[in-house]
Amino acid sequence: xxxxxxxxxxxxxxxxxxxxxxDEHTILVKGNTTLTNALRDQLDLTGTKRxxxxxxxxxxxxxxxxxxxxxxxxxxVEAEGHEIITIEGVAANGELDAIQQSMINHAAVQCGYxxxxxxxxxxxxxxxxxxxxxxxxxxxxxxxxxxxxGYVHIVEAVLAASRGVLAPDDGAHATAGGAK
Amino acid sequence: xxxxxxxxxxxxxxxxxxxxxSGAAKxxxxxxxxxxxxxKILTSPxxxxxxxxxxxxxxxxxxxxxxxxxxxxxxxxKYGLSPARWDENIFCSEKTxxxxxxxxxxxxxxxxxxxxxxxxxxxxxxxxxxxxxxxxAMDEGQPLVHEEYAxxxxxxxxxxxxxxxxxxxxxxxxxxxxxxxxRTYQCPIEPHSAISMWDAGKLTxxxxxxxxxxxxxxxxxxxxxxxxxxxxxxxFVGGGFGxxxxxxxxxxxxxxxxxxxxxxxxxFYDRAEMFxxxxxxxxxxxxxxxxxxxxxxxxxxxxxxxxxxxAYTSLGIASAYYAGALLPMTYEFDNFKFDMYRVxxxxxxxxxxxGHGAPQPKYAFESHLDNVAKDLGIDxxxxxxxxxxxxxxxxxxxxxxxxxxxxxCLERAREISGWDEKKKNKVxxxxxGVSTGSFVTGAGYPIYRTDLPHASAFIRVNEDGTAATLYTxxxxxxxxxxxxxxxxxxxxxxxxxxxxKIVAADTETTPLDFGAYASRQTYMSGTAVKLAGEEVKKQIxxxxxxxxxxxxxDLDCEDGIIFSKSRDDKSITFQEAARxxxxxxxxxxxxxxxxxxxxxxxxxxxxxxTSPAYSFGAQIGEVEIDAETGEISVLGIWDVHDCGxxxxxxxxxxxxxxxxxxxxxxxxxxxxxxDDKGKIINAELxxxxxxxxxxxxxxxxxxxxxxxxxxxxGAKEVGEGSTNPTLGMFSNAIFDAMGVRVNSLPLTYEKVWxxxxxxxxxxxxxxx
Ligand code: FES
Ligand code: FES
Numbered sequence: 001x002x003x004x005x006x007x008x009x010x011x012x013x014x015x016x017x018x019x020x021x022x023d024e025h026t027i028l029v030k031g032n033t034t035l036t037n038a039l040r041d042q043l044d045l046t047g048t049k050r051x052x053x054x055x056x057x058x059x060x061x062x063x064x065x066x067x068x069x070x071x072x073x074x075x076x077v078e079a080e081g082h083e084i085i086t087i088e089g090v091a092a093n094g095e096l097d098a099i100q101q102s103m104i105n106h107a108a109v110q111c112g113y114x115x116x117x118x119x120x121x122x123x124x125x126x127x128x129x130x131x132x133x134x135x136x137x138x139x140x141x142x143x144x145x146x147x148x149x150g151y152v153h154i155v156e157a158v159l160a161a162s163r164g165v166l167a168p169d170d171g172a173h174a175t176a177g178g179a180k
Numbered sequence: 181x182x183x184x185x186x187x188x189x190x191x192x193x194x195x196x197x198x199x200x201x202s203g204a205a206k207x208x209x210x211x212x213x214x215x216x217x218x219x220k221i222l223t224s225p226x227x228x229x230x231x232x233x234x235x236x237x238x239x240x241x242x243x244x245x246x247x248x249x250x251x252x253x254x255x256x257x258k259y260g261l262s263p264a265r266w267d268e269n270i271f272c273s274e275k276t277x278x279x280x281x282x283x284x285x286x287x288x289x290x291x292x293x294x295x296x297x298x299x300x301x302x303x304x305x306x307x308x309x310x311x312x313x314x315x316x317a318m319d320e321g322q323p324l325v326h327e328e329y330a331x332x333x334x335x336x337x338x339x340x341x342x343x344x345x346x347x348x349x350x351x352x353x354x355x356x357x358x359x360x361x362x363r364t365y366q367c368p369i370e371p372h373s374a375i376s377m378w379d380a381g382k383l384t385x386x387x388x389x390x391x392x393x394x395x396x397x398x399x400x401x402x403x404x405x406x407x408x409x410x411x412x413x414x415x416f417v418g419g420g421f422g423x424x425x426x427x428x429x430x431x432x433x434x435x436x437x438x439x440x441x442x443x444x445x446x447x448f449y450d451r452a453e454m455f456x457x458x459x460x461x462x463x464x465x466x467x468x469x470x471x472x473x474x475x476x477x478x479x480x481x482x483x484x485x486x487x488x489x490x491a492y493t494s495l496g497i498a499s500a501y502y503a504g505a506l507l508p509m510t511y512e513f514d515n516f517k518f519d520m521y522r523v524x525x526x527x528x529x530x531x532x533x534x535g536h537g538a539p540q541p542k543y544a545f546e547s548h549l550d551n552v553a554k555d556l557g558i559d560x561x562x563x564x565x566x567x568x569x570x571x572x573x574x575x576x577x578x579x580x581x582x583x584x585x586x587x588x589c590l591e592r593a594r595e596i597s598g599w600d601e602k603k604k605n606k607v608x609x610x611x612x613g614v615s616t617g618s619f620v621t622g623a624g625y626p627i628y629r630t631d632l633p634h635a636s637a638f639i640r641v642n643e644d645g646t647a648a649t650l651y652t653x654x655x656x657x658x659x660x661x662x663x664x665x666x667x668x669x670x671x672x673x674x675x676x677x678x679x680x681k682i683v684a685a686d687t688e689t690t691p692l693d694f695g696a697y698a699s700r701q702t703y704m705s706g707t708a709v710k711l712a713g714e715e716v717k718k719q720i721x722x723x724x725x726x727x728x729x730x731x732x733x734d735l736d737c738e739d740g741i742i743f744s745k746s747r748d749d750k751s752i753t754f755q756e757a758a759r760x761x762x763x764x765x766x767x768x769x770x771x772x773x774x775x776x777x778x779x780x781x782x783x784x785x786x787x788x789x790t791s792p793a794y795s796f797g798a799q800i801g802e803v804e805i806d807a808e809t810g811e812i813s814v815l816g817i818w819d820v821h822d823c824g825x826x827x828x829x830x831x832x833x834x835x836x837x838x839x840x841x842x843x844x845x846x847x848x849x850x851x852x853x854x855d856d857k858g859k860i861i862n863a864e865l866x867x868x869x870x871x872x873x874x875x876x877x878x879x880x881x882x883x884x885x886x887x888x889x890x891x892x893x894g895a896k897e898v899g900e901g902s903t904n905p906t907l908g909m910f911s912n913a914i915f916d917a918m919g920v921r922v923n924s925l926p927l928t929y930e931k932v933w934x935x936x937x938x939x940x941x942x943x944x945x946x947x948x
Contacts, residue, residue: 049369147842
């Protein structure tokens with residue numbers, strides 16, 4: 001367990017080591033510090049977004065030992081000893097992941113606020129299931145709300161990435177299958 | 181019409197794509213400045229209450245609290261959309277008018293301290309009776325939300341064009357229906373935030389805004405400053421949909437907190453505060469009467485509406501006018517009457533949400549039109565095609581329509597949806613519905629009274645021609661204007677999109693543009709950008725003419741290559757000529773400006789709804805209803821849009837999908853709900869029921885080959901127009917499926933189930 005320090009007001013601080021994107025960071029957090037805030041405020045990894053802080057929107061998604069979680073629902077102290085991947089860890093060495101490239105090519109990004117979470121949820125899906133069906137893609141990103149795209153191009157982009165075809169077959173006509 | 185271009189008309193990848201997919205894109209709430217404080221606003225827990233006293237002393241004593249402000253510390257000038265209706269203060273001084281009304285604010289070392297400090301501010305209230313029902317708000321004896329506004333009337337509109345009474349008298353059939361539209365909320369995924377800071381009497385605000393210019397205007401006015409001393413800029417914005425179009429307490433209170441503490445202050449709304457601030461779609465009651473001849477040709481229509489404005493004007497006067505103004509767009513008729521009361525209630529203020537003012541009236545009118553068609557035994561598709569607006573016509577309220585492919589949109593939607601087949605072989609429990617929509621391509625008049633042009637831009641080519649930067653005040657809030665405008669700049673210059681850069685939406689470094697609202701930027705900002713690009717091209721061709729010893733008229737430039745039109749062997753690159761230009765003449769720059777022509781009639785309110793061009797569209801949807809539970813499954817949606825020349829097809833369809841998604845949510849699921857004290861009971865995304873990827877049906881989006889003669893390369897709007905038909909389309913599909921009409925939005929499973937149950941009971945009673 002982490003070192004506990006009590007400050008002058010009697011508030012406990014925890015000295016924890018987080019493994020984020022393969023790097024170890026030792027930081028001091030409060031018991032109520034969420035993983036989202038630790039990543040954003042202390043490690044400056046602001047690609048993890050805050051959209052609701054209630055576990056509803058998924059914009060704070062990170063991979064937690066490979067599983068997508070809402071980091072606003074996880075305390076920083078609970079994250080010690082786990083492997084965390086944030087969006088900044090996906091395009092390591094500056095090379096975009098197939099999902100990221102496919103998202104750009106399909107215009108699956110509008111305002112981009114949901115995008116980091118979408119990419120991570122999709123990445124977790126393709127890691128455990130490299131050739132998902134469309135309903136499986138929809139299910140995998142169902143915890144990531146997007147207000148801009150109607151999810152149409154996002155679903156296309158993830159399916160395309162799973163097939164290794166990153167460029168859309170383009171025309172002025174865009175169609176996509178649905179949830180059913 | 182379908183000329184091929186090098187840059188426009190192609191699905192170029194978004195210019196900000198790499199930053200957004202990699203998490204590098206910084207939104208306002210991601211920014212940090214040295215010495216920065218955090219701020220929060222204390223709001224009223226009561227819908228209507230007199231403030232008896234405010235005691236901030238305990239909060240001030242809390243360690244980490246740097247400033248606590250109330251109405252005593254801020255300017256008292258009221259603000260709002262129009263001078264005649266300025267009715268909102270930075271902080272309430274005498275009374276609060278809704279749960280969430282601004283009372284005080286704090287600036288602290290961290291966010292947690294802010295929340296603690298807010299709890300320590302003691303406000304003594306005398307709770308007053310509240311007006312919560314907009315339908316009775318005008319009744320005698322109701323409490324007044326604002327003492328200066330008798331009977332709680334915020335805006336009253338009475339317009340008549342032609343002679344509606346005569347049209348009804350001559351009609352073969354006249355029918356009246358009444359519908360209710362619900363309050364919805366824009367729900368951008370990025371919460372509003374703002375960071376304010378002062379430097380030697382100058383104020384800088386980073387804001388999550390749709391219009392830095394409008395914010396700058398109102399903030400300068402509020403603080404009595406020169407507009408040149410206020411800088412408003414944005415980084416990335418995580419969606420707006422109308423909800424980030426006017427300055428909020430975050431900017432106003434943040435600026436004061438930053439001034440008092442001499443430190444940057446970052447403020448944000450959490451999700452519940454966003455809902456409370458609101459400014460979403462008005463709830464409204466819509467009574468519609470239409471007179472038709474025996475073939476279903478519309479002779480006249482009367483719209484008698486009442487809308488729930490909430491506690492303040494916000495942008496809502498415009499919504500009230502738009503509600504009527506955009507009704508006579510997609511169908512041609514000469515006689516139109518519109519009465520509207522926008523009333524005050526003790527609920528959060530309503531404002532502009534995607535499709536501003538138009539989607540609900542469209543829902544009412546389109547549902548009503550299906551009822552009329554049924555009365556006459558006419559197919560809903562046929563009655564629409566029969567009445568569809570034609571190009572080069574004028575609406576009864578004096579809007580000039582140039583390009584218009586309403587009829588083609590309907591016919592194409594009919595074809596791709598399999599309408600005729602589905603109507604012929606009707607499957608029990610299934611229904612198909614059609615609806616139309618139209619929207620402005622930018623407002624014909626400015627958002628506030630001014631004679632300034634609506635858009636301007638300049639382009640600077642760098643010294644060796646390897647890059648060019650577009651400077652524009654236009655605002656990319658996700659819709660992709662940065663990309664589309666760079667495509668337009670490159671096309672006009674004869675340059676390559678891949679070499680374009682952009683600086684946008686900063687009142688200090690970019691030229692004036694009114695921003696992202698009313699679907700205006702592709703057209704208006706785009707026209708300014710096109711002119712700027714053409715000015716660059718003219719200069720570069722002159723330089724090339726000198727370099728190649730050929731007359732400039734013989735030269736053209738495409739895709740970064742300057743070539744002779746008469747000789748194959750003569751060409752140089754844009755880069756070479758640009759470098760030479762810099763060496764001999766200095767920076768290569770071009771500028772452009774756009775002001776709409778004078779538009780519209782002279783009656784009161786004639787300006788709202790005017791636009792240099794209008795989009796048109798038709799939507800068809802097919803649903804299946806579970807008679808046992810009322811559950812609605814959406815089997816498919818077909819959208820066909822007339823939006824002029826398409827600049828970026830993928831981004832365009834993305835706009836249609838997003839607009840449709842929002843409209844679909846509003847049709848069946850989304851609604852802001854209040855308890856009997858005026859407090860929102862579902863101020864979270866889960867209980868507000870925003871749709872997930874699993875809820876979305878297959879969507880087919882198509883465009884009609886169309887050219888708008890006044891638009892840049894023939895372009896017009898798409899971003900908001902596709903929300904307009906959606907609500908009516910669902911209403912009609914559900915009606916077709918079950919044969920009874922639900923007359924209020926959202927068309928929830930429960931309402932559908934009840935309607936079916938009543939229908940069954942009625943049928944049983946008739947049999948008995
Ligand atoms: S911020 Fe974590 S789910 Fe919304
Ligand atoms: S792109 Fe804006 S929320 Fe998804």
